[in-house]
Amino acid sequence: MTGRSMPAPPVHPIKNGPIKGGPTPATERPRAPGEFTFGALAVTGVVVLAIGSAAASGEPALGLLAAFGSALLVLGVIAPNAALRRVTVEVAAPADATVGREISVEVEVRAKLHHRRRAGRRAGPGAVPTAPFAPVTCMVRVLDPASEWHAACVGERGNIRWRPARRAVYESLRLEIRSAWPFGVFQRRRLFVVALRDALHVAPVPAAVEYRRGAAGADGNAARAVPRPEGDTVRSVRPYVAGDSIRRIHWPSTARAGELMTRELEPPASMGLLIRLAVDRDPSVGEPAASQALGLGIAVLRHGDRLVLATRERGGDVVAAVVTQRELGRRLARAVSGEPMLMPTDRFGEMNVTDIR
């Protein structure tokens, strides 16, 4: 069963859409590329005092002290800048997640030049990368919302526990890396927007919804009753066999045939529900609606009933059957604000329709 797209009404524009173009991360310039630490302030104080005193007294040791502090500051600024300049990040995330529930994001902090040089030196399969003598240390975290900082060395791979805060489809993740290596006088930071190989669908938290099979709609949802098929129509009659219920004896045929005839019924038609979700622009209204849709959808699927979901997505309205809970979550992750147009139900057979908004 395929969904049918309606002509796309004007939708809310997406700001700063996901980064396309393969695994190479695109970077963006942060507002403040770095910050001096308290250590830098302290060292600067000593340097200024030493320079002033050296100029006044001409003591060589003061000149050396001033030179020493200046060298510390210069290298302290250059080192983290140079280190993070050659850093790139690769990220892998699961395809599905739920709002507010932790997932594990696999992060690899790589040094571009290091890998290039390594590849040049050790060309060929089976080349084993060697750790640098003194690896650049840094801190890394996932943003939007910010995860906990993790300590890392350039060239390391590991997992960051991240808790997505909103329902969305992430085609890329933002990460922040900071490093004050090695002296801690200047902390350079860099933001990465890293495209995911597979989009991360963050579904809403399912709400607890009571689903009454056969009833029109669910608690708290306005529903319109539509004709539903009888589940026990007579398909044919056959001779009575022992065990048949006396209630199923077809008396007219019995009279005509002269022997007991039993009604043979059509199997009961499966139940179905079409959920039409209208996401409000106000998240405090729209998100509970999405959660309710998910809860209801899960209940419908658990009962083995057919489920059709009508939502508005970026490309327009989508009305399609949903057969698995994962598919339901992804559909809801993709849902954007707006009310999908009412779809005729004959395409999916006789179904109940429920509006959730």
Add this chain to the structure above:
Amino acid sequence: MSRTGGAHPRGERHAVDLRGPYGFVAAGAATSVALATTAGAARFRLPVPLALGAGALVGLLAVAALPSVPKRVATPFALVSGGFVLVRYAQAGAVSAGFTIAWGMITVATLIALEHAEQVELRPLNGNPMPGRFAFRSALIGVAAVIGLSLVLWPFFDFAGARAARGDAADQFSSSTPNLDDSGVMDTRSRPRLTDAVVMKVKADRPAFWRGAVFDSWDGRVWTRSDARDPAPLLSNRDDQVIVPAGLGARIGGHRVNEQTFEIVAEYAAVVFAAPEAVEVESDHLLAARADGTVAAGFDPFGPGARYTVRSHEPDATESSLRAALGPLPFEIAQRYATPVAATSERVRALARRITAHAPTNYDKVRAIEAWLGANVEYSLDAALPPAAVADSVDWFLFEGRAGWCEQIASTLVVMLREVDVPARIATGFVTGSHDPVSGRYTVRERDAHAWAEVWFPGVGWQGFDPTAAVPLAGESPQVHSLFGWLQRNTLLVAAGIVLVAALGFVTRRVGRRLAGRRGPRPAWAGRALADLERIGARAGRARAPAETPRRFAAALAARLDEPALMLVGEVIDREGYAGEVIDREGYAGEPDRSEARATLERLLG
């Protein structure tokens, strides 16, 4: 782009387990401060173990025992305290370059250990704690790099050496000044080439001109002493103290005691410098006194590091007391110092008489000639020298060159004073030098070499006059001179001001954050949007309560103005400003974002 929120990367962990990585930090800080305090202990007569222990204790306590201060603040604070102590001792010349390098190595290693310790406090990306060997290797590389670069940068901060080198390049003879030598002559026809090399350091009760020699005989080109006898050796007592016999015309009236301690930095000094008049000298060198009251060390000259202490009696004279100092001149004073100089021209004599014609006292005569010099000649070290055929340098200076330096100017004053029967002589030595407020000492350089006049007043004694001070510099803008001079004189003050402003800014920022109770500064966009929202509320007669969140305030405004879009504005401000979320980036359509909120605000603000 939005600001990302979240906790600060450096955890505010204050409790320190010294068995962990912070143990190295604490040990490093303690060692660094201990080294710094030990640097000058011997020089300042402190027991080395006491200085060592006190420094180590301070460093250890600062890092390990201050529970209310984060280690990323306490550790640099301890290290910089050691740095300031080191600067203080280095100013006193008590710190060698090797010691500075050792201190620097430990300081850098401590900073690297601190950086590593903070990394260890974080959750590791790969699940394994960061090995300590990484910090060790980083320290090896870091220390080597810093030491290497500082040795490259050192020449740029060697101010005295650089100036001395420049001076040497200009003139091979500029590395020393004749004022340091007991040559017995002062030649006004040789141009001084003085460098910034430090000659000596003086700690004194009061600033003064440090006099080395005096001259009273003028042959038209060179000043010499009329008493050519060798100085008389002075016998010292058990404490290496010698009493300087009063010189000819020495003070009779009131005086102030000025005790000075000289530390010679120059390679050689054959005279004892002192604020006039020296009465007592404490030195382990063999000294000799001249009849004019100066002290020489020609038998046993001073070298680098030599120290001596002088107690002087300075004339307690005022302008009125000098004007009132009238009376007959002692015969010896009059004969030696007040006799008109033979080797000068008639027009110099006539000029002296004309300038002082209306001066009733000797003091007024001095001031009159000084004023005339100030108005008619210029000071310049580049002034033309008198031709070799000129017999009278003063005449040539007054009527031909009209520009010269202290020697010509002071000589002219003395020659003209003698012409009008005022007893005067030339004194040479050094001006006070630059004052270091930290060490309280005056640093005297070669360029501070000076010549001035001394005038004898009845009942007062010899009083110094510096006519050069009244003479303007040749071709130099007074404004530029004053600004440059001010900067030169106040280098330390400017440096301290910069540090103070930076520290104040830092403290203000931190206190502001604490008071605001925020984890970080509110993003500029959210702050502006909130201000706009409050303006809309003010127009609508609904001000925001102090404890009201932007979301609640916006909801209230939305109800009052019937503008549901305002609710989105509050949502955006709340989430971006306080939750630290970035909400103008990817996400699903329909989520509130900045552009919508901004459009709503601008629409309502008109």
